[in-house]
Amino acid sequence: MDNWNLLGHEWAVDMLRRHVARGDTRHAYLFAGAPGLGRRTLALRLAQALNCEKPVAPGEPCFTCRTCKQIEEMRHPDLNVVEPVDSDLVPSPTGEIRISQIRDLQKTFHLKPYQSQYRVAIFLRFQDANDNAANALLKTLEEAPAHAILLLTADNPEQLLPTINSRCEILRLRPLPIEAIVADLMDRGVDEDRARLLAHISGGRPGFARRLVDDATVLEKREERLNDLQTILPASRVEKFSYAEKLARDKDAMRQTILVWLSYWRDVLLRVAGAETPLINVDRNMEIEFLAGRLDLSSARKVVSDHESVLEKMERNVNSRLLVEVLLMDLPRM
Numbered sequence: 001m002d003n004w005n006l007l008g009h010e011w012a013v014d015m016l017r018r019h020v021a022r023g024d025t026r027h028a029y030l031f032a033g034a035p036g037l038g039r040r041t042l043a044l045r046l047a048q049a050l051n052c053e054k055p056v057a058p059g060e061p062c063f064t065c066r067t068c069k070q071i072e073e074m075r076h077p078d079l080n081v082v083e084p085v086d087s088d089l090v091p092s093p094t095g096e097i098r099i100s101q102i103r104d105l106q107k108t109f110h111l112k113p114y115q116s117q118y119r120v121a122i123f124l125r126f127q128d129a130n131d132n133a134a135n136a137l138l139k140t141l142e143e144a145p146a147h148a149i150l151l152l153t154a155d156n157p158e159q160l161l162p163t164i165n166s167r168c169e170i171l172r173l174r175p176l177p178i179e180a181i182v183a184d185l186m187d188r189g190v191d192e193d194r195a196r197l198l199a200h201i202s203g204g205r206p207g208f209a210r211r212l213v214d215d216a217t218v219l220e221k222r223e224e225r226l227n228d229l230q231t232i233l234p235a236s237r238v239e240k241f242s243y244a245e246k247l248a249r250d251k252d253a254m255r256q257t258i259l260v261w262l263s264y265w266r267d268v269l270l271r272v273a274g275a276e277t278p279l280i281n282v283d284r285n286m287e288i289e290f291l292a293g294r295l296d297l298s299s300a301r302k303v304v305s306d307h308e309s310v311l312e313k314m315e316r317n318v319n320s321r322l323l324v325e326v327l328l329m330d331l332p333r334m
Contacts, residue, residue: 036208175204
């Protein structure tokens, strides 16, 4: 039960535990960091600490009572989980949080808790809230009753309205050391060599590392996307336009592809810069060294920046096909 059954982020758990134990919990928190770091898990742990029926110590949930189990399964009557949805209001990786979801929450959020001490609302991937939803939540943040706690998760606080950030206690979660991920995967029965590879590929994100173990297709898709990149680098203009057309058909698949490529080009940049930081794509070390030997620092930085720019513009619904065409045309020719 140490560290709220969470891998890493001890400083965050210690701070939140003290807030609960002293009755000094803020009315809103923002857990920021890359997907797979444990943002949602930390939010659920805080909800358990706030509402546990039989805490083993102040701020220390038991994880075994009915309330703790219901919160873990995200089906507690005083817990609302709001996440991006598609036009049919079905949860979707490419959806958005809509104003109707915020309004539905507001209908009950000011009522006294049904079963526990606090009503808790968790907003997943709040960077995907549309402007109307973000502005509606701002009103709730400003007028939250004493029995209500709002927990937001997002990739980066800078993606949210400054007025929302200013009303939240922001906790920026960082990747875990590679060795911590290796040890966790080995505890789950993964052999050391594979655990070490997956720990690097996860970039220090424990949730993503466990997903790599549980779902072989994630690794297969990564391999396919990196192979595509190797094919594209020396390809002709016609071949690049053809690939761009295919990639742009599925916005979520395109986003996942660009994220994989970005991790690869960041590795190249690290090698060009002579940094000691561990590579993410260690199984592609020879390719990365080859590219690093043919690019200067300015060129490597530009490739990374171009990929980051595509992801940012995709969030703003810029034409996907145009974005990927420009990106591919600007890749260094090898």
